Amino acid sequence: MTRCLGTIIKEGKSHICHHTLYYCISCGSVGCDQYSFSQCSNQGFLYCKCLVCGVNGQSKIYYYDD
Ligand SMILES: [Zn+2]
Numbered sequence: 235m236t237r238c239l240g241t242i243i244k245e246g247k248s249h250i251c252h253h254t255l256y257y258c259i260s261c262g263s264v265g266c267d268q269y270s271f272s273q274c275s276n277q278g279f280l281y282c283k284c285l286v287c288g289v290n291g292q293s294k295i296y297y298y299d300d
């Protein structure tokens with residue numbers, strides 16, 4: 235499982251997100267899933283809804299091919 239390396243800034247301090255990464259089956263966008271906006275610099279989904287194409291419920295856990 236791949237972890238999000240985006241930055242979350244909270245109360246003036248930044249830390250690494252480490253949420254599970256998802257990708258969108260519809261448009262291929264990759265990012266983590268958050269329950270509200272702007273928590274993570276690498277947020278790609280809001281409650282399973284893709285922030286790029288707007289499709290809902292089409293996110294799958296993202297794995298790197300190495
Ligand atoms: Zn994240």
Ligand SMILES: [Zn+2]
Pocket residue numbers: 258259260261262263284285286287288289
């Ligand atoms: Zn999408």
